[in-house]
Amino acid sequence: GISVVIQAVYELLVNACFRTSCFSARSTFLMTNTLTANNKKLIKFFQYIHDLEQAHSALIFLSEIDADQYQDKPYRRRFMCYDTAFVVCYARPFLSQKGDGFPQLSAKAVGLDLSDDEGMLHDKIIKGRHKRVAHGDIEATALKVSSALVESNGEKYYLPIPTYDEPLLTHVWGVEDVTKLTRKWLRAVANWASDRVQIDGGIDVLVRPKVDIR
Numbered sequence: 001g002i003s004v005v006i007q008a009v010y011e012l013l014v015n016a017c018f019r020t021s022c023f024s025a026r027s028t029f030l031m032t033n034t035l036t037a038n039n040k041k042l043i044k045f046f047q048y049i050h051d052l053e054q055a056h057s058a059l060i061f062l063s064e065i066d067a068d069q070y071q072d073k074p075y076r077r078r079f080m081c082y083d084t085a086f087v088v089c090y091a092r093p094f095l096s097q098k099g100d101g102f103p104q105l106s107a108k109a110v111g112l113d114l115s116d117d118e119g120m121l122h123d124k125i126i127k128g129r130h131k132r133v134a135h136g137d138i139e140a141t142a143l144k145v146s147s148a149l150v151e152s153n154g155e156k157y158y159l160p161i162p163t164y165d166e167p168l169l170t171h172v173w174g175v176e177d178v179t180k181l182t183r184k185w186l187r188a189v190a191n192w193a194s195d196r197v198q199i200d201g202g203i204d205v206l207v208r209p210k211v212d213i214r
Helices: 001-019 037-062 073-077 080-093 116-133 171-172 175-200
Strands: 030-032 143-152 154-164 204-207
Touching: 001 175, 030 175, 037 080, 037 154, 037 175, 037 204, 073 154, 080 116, 080 171, 116 171, 171 175
Parallel strands: 030 204
Antiparallel strands: 143 154
């Protein structure tokens, strides 16, 4: 159908933007404080799409883990960065951003119907972000710290040895289920944004950052 075609074309355009500069001379350069409320909302949804795309990319790496080596802690630690990246990027659209005036993303906003299991999984991811990834609550930490006594030239020194045994959250929740949920959100948000662009008769806006983070 037409929605499938639009989605395919959209993905091609997004991929092209990663390969080439999106800052064309023909684009309209507007600072965020000069955008209309409607354009600001639309730009926000494209940010949501970007976040969910990054989350999905992290899941691709996490799906390649060798199950036979998963119990090997150094091996598992190599994938922890992708696990963290997924949780941060997935959760970001659903959290209020200070000062931007926009509510967090919701299923109602994009007409998405989540099953009870999908809703529970979504809540677990957000909770994982709050408890372990963003704030590192002790109650969500699996850590053992012991010490080894080292003696040299008559002096004693206790060498602290921390051992982390935190599982990958995406594997606790189930990578396949998490991937399906992420794709469902991504598809719903992309469709909403695409429909909005059709209603507006196209869009050609380039938002330049007001904050220098270099």
